[in-house]
Amino acid sequence: MESFFRVVNLKASIDGNLILKGLSLEVNRGEIHGIMGPNGSGKTTFSNVIMGNPKYEVVGGDILFKGESILDMSTDERAKRGIFLAFQYSEEVPGVSFMNFLRLAYNSVNSYRYSDFVPPKPLEFRNLVKSKMALLDMDDSFFNRYLNEGFSGGERKRAEILQMLLLDPELVIMDETDSGLDIDALKVVSRGVMEFKNERNSFVVITHYSRILKYIKPDFVHVMIDGRIVKTGDHTLADRIEDNGYDWILKEVSYGV
Amino acid sequence: MAREEIKNMKIDFSKYDFKDPEKYSYKSSKGINEDIVRKISEMKNEPDWMKEFRIKSYRIFEKKPMPTWGEKWLLDQIDFNDIYYYVKPTDTKVRSWDEVPEYIKNTFDRLGIPEAERKYLAGITAQYESEVVYHSIKSQWESKGVIFTDMDTAVREYPEIVKRYFGTVVPPNDNKFAALNSAVWSGGSFIYVPKGVTVEIPLQAYFRINTQNMGQFERTLIIADEGASVHYIEGCTAPMYSSNSLHAAVVEIIAFKGAYVRYTTIQNWSKNIYNLVTKRAFAYEEAKVEWVDGNLGSKLTMKYPAVYMLGKGAQAEILSIALAGAGQVQDAGAKVIHAAPYTTSKITNKSISLSSGKTIYRGLVKIMKGSVGSKNHTSCNALLIDEESVSDTIPHIDINEDKVSLGHEATAGRISEEQLFYLMSRGLTEHEALVTIVNGFIEPFVKALPLEYAVELNRLIELELEDAVDTGARKVKY
Numbered sequence: 114m115e116s117f118f119r120v121v122n123l124k125a126s127i128d129g130n131l132i133l134k135g136l137s138l139e140v141n142r143g144e145i146h147g148i149m150g151p152n153g154s155g156k157t158t159f160s161n162v163i164m165g166n167p168k169y170e171v172v173g174g175d176i177l178f179k180g181e182s183i184l185d186m187s188t189d190e191r192a193k194r195g196i197f198l199a200f201q202y203s204e205e206v207p208g209v210s211f212m213n214f215l216r217l218a219y220n221s222v223n224s225y226r227y228s229d230f231v232p233p234k235p236l237e238f239r240n241l242v243k244s245k246m247a248l249l250d251m252d253d254s255f256f257n258r259y260l261n262e263g264f265s266g267g268e269r270k271r272a273e274i275l276q277m278l279l280l281d282p283e284l285v286i287m288d289e290t291d292s293g294l295d296i297d298a299l300k301v302v303s304r305g306v307m308e309f310k311n312e313r314n315s316f317v318v319i320t321h322y323s324r325i326l327k328y329i330k331p332d333f334v335h336v337m338i339d340g341r342i343v344k345t346g347d348h349t350l351a352d353r354i355e356d357n358g359y360d361w362i363l364k365e366v367s368y369g370v
Numbered sequence: 371m372a373r374e375e376i377k378n379m380k381i382d383f384s385k386y387d388f389k390d391p392e393k394y395s396y397k398s399s400k401g402i403n404e405d406i407v408r409k410i411s412e413m414k415n416e417p418d419w420m421k422e423f424r425i426k427s428y429r430i431f432e433k434k435p436m437p438t439w440g441e442k443w444l445l446d447q448i449d450f451n452d453i454y455y456y457v458k459p460t461d462t463k464v465r466s467w468d469e470v471p472e473y474i475k476n477t478f479d480r481l482g483i484p485e486a487e488r489k490y491l492a493g494i495t496a497q498y499e500s501e502v503v504y505h506s507i508k509s510q511w512e513s514k515g516v517i518f519t520d521m522d523t524a525v526r527e528y529p530e531i532v533k534r535y536f537g538t539v540v541p542p543n544d545n546k547f548a549a550l551n552s553a554v555w556s557g558g559s560f561i562y563v564p565k566g567v568t569v570e571i572p573l574q575a576y577f578r579i580n581t582q583n584m585g586q587f588e589r590t591l592i593i594a595d596e597g598a599s600v601h602y603i604e605g606c607t608a609p610m611y612s613s614n615s616l617h618a619a620v621v622e623i624i625a626f627k628g629a630y631v632r633y634t635t636i637q638n639w640s641k642n643i644y645n646l647v648t649k650r651a652f653a654y655e656e657a658k659v660e661w662v663d664g665n666l667g668s669k670l671t672m673k674y675p676a677v678y679m680l681g682k683g684a685q686a687e688i689l690s691i692a693l694a695g696a697g698q699v700q701d702a703g704a705k706v707i708h709a710a711p712y713t714t715s716k717i718t719n720k721s722i723s724l725s726s727g728k729t730i731y732r733g734l735v736k737i738m739k740g741s742v743g744s745k746n747h748t749s750c751n752a753l754l755i756d757e758e759s760v761s762d763t764i765p766h767i768d769i770n771e772d773k774v775s776l777g778h779e780a781t782a783g784r785i786s787e788e789q790l791f792y793l794m795s796r797g798l799t800e801h802e803a804l805v806t807i808v809n810g811f812i813e814p815f816v817k818a819l820p821l822e823y824a825v826e827l828n829r830l831i832e833l834e835l836e837d838a839v840d841t842g843a844r845k846v847k848y
Binding site (some may be wrong): 164197214257260 | 434786787788789791792794795796797798799800802803806807809810811812813815
């Protein structure tokens with residue numbers, strides 16, 4: 114059976130520096146995978162390469178989504194086909210209404226996915242957004258703001274998850290969504306994610322710390338060091354890393370640093 | 371503006387590039403001389419004072435040198451002898467839409483003017499080539515003494531007020547193009563708002579150039595008497611032609627004590643037109659003048675809307691955007707002259723360059739001796755869409771008084787690839803993402819526009835950016 118999301122010996126560089134050095138990963142439908150790793154291990158590079166950020170150059174390997182290589186697909190096509198990246202640092206786009214942006218994105222992906230898609234009327238769409246916002250304890254004031262402009266750390270992360278809920282992706286990459294969140298905000302964000310999670314969609318949760326994995330329970334935990342997955346286990350691996358850090362793994366895999 | 375609304379509007383791109391068969395009752399020969407100037411005045415049955423004003427102006431035009439600054443190499447390509455200075459499309463003016471000749475009506479239909487009027491406009495003066503052919507103003511304003519008519523009619527029907535103010539804000543010897551306009555002007559709007567009268571709905575005019583090699587030299591004069599208030603909107607679109615045309619307008623505004631005038635223009639001249647316009651306002655005590663000025667088309671634009679603050683507490687606000695694409699230079703900016711105490715001015719300029727286009731912000735902030743407590747804030751932001759595009763900022767500051775406050779901020783930067791990536795990661799195409807970012811960039815300007823203009827502006831920008839993406843001017847590939 115063709116796997117849902119498969120990364121094969123992926124090598125990628127930025128400005129000529131090789132960051133991903135042969136990363137392989139396999140994710141089936143409905144699974145949650147945690148990827149943990151120390152700073153500089155290539156986690157953010159990995160998420161950007163999956164989404165097709167032109168800053169990074171893929172120099173080897175492949176990324177397959179539902180059996181097809183996505184490497185030649187534009188960023189927007191990847192999004193339309195159902196991949197979503199929740200950014201660690203989302204961009205501020207001044208002057209662009211948050212609400213209009215959501216509507217534009219919603220209509221873009223849905224008209225690609227469904228030939229009979231009819232864009233919702235402004236009021237219908239507003240109500241749809243409101244229902245999702247309620248899950249994330251977001252209030253109406255977001256309607257009148259510009260995209261991420263002046264958003265606090267917690268507001269940004271909620272805004273990312275809100276977009277995920279609206280765009281209904283099949284594969285979600287979360288890049289350090291827990292960083293900069295207090296515990297209450299983390300609970301709210303995780304609740305939104307778990308509400309959305311079902312047997313059809315899959316998650317790759319990239320994180321430095323294990324705490325988000327207490328709320329979004331992973332089926333597998335991978336450890337990424339120096340651009341490769343060096344160890345894979347179940348959720349107890351995350352606890353061991355929380356208690357003991359990464360040094361023991363380095364020793365165990367006797368990875369030459 | 372919601373994007374899907376824009377998309378659903380079914381943009382008819384050809385509307386910006388069509389022309390009618392030429393039909394005239396009179397067309398002057400090419401070129402300019404004193405006889406042609408006299409002839410224009412005679413054709414219009416003007417009083418002697420206007421004829422003399424024209425002839426005097428023509429002599430100034432002959433003597434005045436071309437500007438020696440700015441994009442001189444482009445200016446020097448203008449051949450004054452290869453331009454028609456006067457074309458009269460129909461002999462009679464009409465006041466009801468039904469009476470407008472069919473071919474002219476078609477043009478305006480494609481521009482959407484009748485709908486615009488039906489919706490909310492108080493009055494329309496539409497200039498087709500040199501003469502105003504259609505004019506109306508809602509009777510409620512007329513009964514309050516508001517005059518909104520074309521300049522030619524105003525010279526004949528309101529000579530005392532026109533003679534008193536015409537050419538006082540922008541005198542013929544101000545610059546070569548103001549002199550040329552003063553000699554051959556035709557059409558334009560005249561507005562007089564009596565003391566204390568507020569015109570709640572914008573007054574509006576459209577302008578088009580249709581004859582190849584035809585200059586357009588409209589002349590607008592707006593007078594807001596004490597405590598009066600008015601918003602005037604002028605929209606310009608012109609069909610494309612292969613040889614160069616000249617647009618040299620003059621706009622004069624006088625805002626008396628406590629008056630408020632806003633003048634909004636979105637102009638989208640075709641890309642072979644020289645757009646050399648002198649716009650200036652006098653603001654007396656506690657008066658406020660606002661220029662909202664959008665420049666999209668033309669080959670070369672040189673335009674610096676000015677406000678002279680002549681009375682205590684006068685205010686000026688100049689909000690402008692410029693977009694320069696392939697082969698275009700937008701040399702635009704603002705001038706504020708603080709000539710009285712406690713005067714305040716605000717300049718906001720946004721420019722976008724793409725496909726090797728060039729934008730220039732050229733500004734003057736002058737504070738005269740004695741203008742204590744005056745304040746200016748200037749903010750200029752330039753956005754470059756690709757590597758080949760250019761932007762310059764040339765601010766002149768001339769301060770002759772100590773007790774004043776000045777703020778200036780300027781930014782120039784290439785479009786953020788990270789912003790593009792972010793938007794595309796949500797399913798927007800590169801073109802959609804670019805349009806979204808650029809429309810966000812000019813949002814402070816768009817907010818100041820009536821809805822229809824905001825829609826039109828966003829559409830025009832969408833069109834320009836499509837070219838930029840299609841021609842591969844941008845290097846980054848997603």
